[in-house]
Amino acid sequence: MDFTENEEHVALRVAVAAICDDFGAEYYQSHAESRTPTTELWRALGDHGYIGINLPEQYGGGGAGLVELTMVCQESAARGTPLLLLLVSSAISGEVIATYGTQSQRERWLPKLASGESKIVFAITEPSAGSNTHRLSTFAHRVGDRDSWSISGEKYYISGVDEADAILVVARTSPPNEKARLSLFIVDSDAPGLSKIPLPVSVTLPERQFTLHFDNVKVSADRLVGTEGDGFKQVFQGLNPERITGAGLCVGIGRYCLERAAQYANVRVVWDTPIGAHQGVSHALAKAKIEVELAALMTTKAAWLHDNHLPAGEAANMAKYAAAEAALSAIDAAIQTHGGNGLATEYGLVPYWGLARLLRIAPVNREMILNFVAQHSLGLPRSY
């Protein structure tokens, strides 16, 4: 057993932190407030090989794994510049295309994902399916000489469609009256028949959300990723990475907020000592620190399991749960520590609350994780 981080990992953290520091937390905060994508940071990290760090080397990636991608998520968030789309473009879309894509799909899409030049976002959520993927109704069927597909249906809350070249869409390829068999398609974000309607959310994020209407959107056969009908299994290849990188991002947010809070609590004096001397302040921060670091351990373990092709579902779920809860305790304690300043735009804390709050719901909500652990880890009966 060895918990020491190797030299390359330390160097990777230092480099990512330095690149993010060139932009600074205010850059993130102002982009979140104005809902403008943080493209410049994405490109800078891409130029240095950190966006596609987990993708295969022969397609321009770093040839590393999820451990390293999770470090990128963690470290960028810990500098106050979290990147939500790493969870979808690098973690899900990248992993799914690298694992199940054909040679030509990999050649076509991965190099641009790896360099940070383009993004592929991920669309699974539907208004009438929600957490229940078995109910997905977006339907794809073969048309023409069976050499192309037509997709119809609706997705919502899809992040970053405005920044993406394409969308990895999860669609049902079995008839509505049969058991759901899912398939994955890469759909251009400007495909004819696809309409993208902004879906305003009140948490401040640089990444925008959209409702997507697919009205007989035609895609050629080479846009089907992997095996027709095998989508459940394939999506799983991407969902664990999404949860693990999501956990990494939450750990980073937690660290960033606690660092800010500790700085503030060391200098802010309202009675005779800095407020950090009051246990009402320090204990909340200390408790959150413990939660964040515990979550970090499980996150690293989950990433390591995934990279070593061991079952990672349980650890990934636990990490995602623990990290989102820890990030929320951390940001809440940090805001409380700042008093009124905690809500001030100038102090920039509230956007991190919004992001952490979102990550208790997405990519998988807290309750679905508790269901998973109750059922699979504890052997309790399924409740739904």
Added chain:
Amino acid sequence: MKIAVCVKQIPDPAAPAKMDANYNLARDTKLIMDESDSYGVEMALQLVDKAGAGEVVLFSMAPGEEVSGLRNALAMGAHRAVLISDPRLAGSDALSTAKVLAKAIGRESFDLVLAATESSDGYTGTTPVQIAELLDLPSVTFAKGIEVKGESLIVARQTEAGFDEIEVPTPALVTVTAGVVEPRYPNFKGIMAAKSKPVEKLSIDDLAFSPDSVGASGARETITSIRPAESRGAGTVVVDEGDGFAKIIEYLESLKVI
């Protein structure tokens, strides 16, 4: 173009400094690359890039076989490194350090030796020119820019009044100031490649020094006492009551700045 770059590995300046009994900076902690040297590394990489071919070789004298600072420069793109590490070098002064580095550098021939103007922990600013003297090389200090012109270098040397433009034949030693170039961040490929780049480790025996000519016993400087830097007085707070501008002007005038 073959360039040697002196890279000092120092205790993290962000951590509180510790002194040993002889008033030497304790170097038993983890060392990192002196940020001042990242400019020399970047300059060297750019010059070799422009020349189309060549090699950037790092030279460092550090205790405990420390390589993490060197790995950082290798990750930026330097080709290989030479580390001189020997317990008998503890307590070296600037001249001993220069002797050691000069001897290591002198085993090969370089077109250019680059160093920082001064290190961030010692601040003597004397080691590079002593290296030049020992290697019998011309030296130019405080470079803000370096260009290759045939067999010479055109160096923009920062002075109080502006720049001197100096032409110097190669081989030469040049010290660069912070900000001469923007040091690159290591990319991920660079970090992974740095793992397998050669780091040659030398002792003082390999360089044929007798133990009493270097280290504490060879040092001609001794530190007799140290005291904390005077803390700065509290600043002047100008409260802006609509006349802040006038008060600032008044203050600057009192300093005879304007």
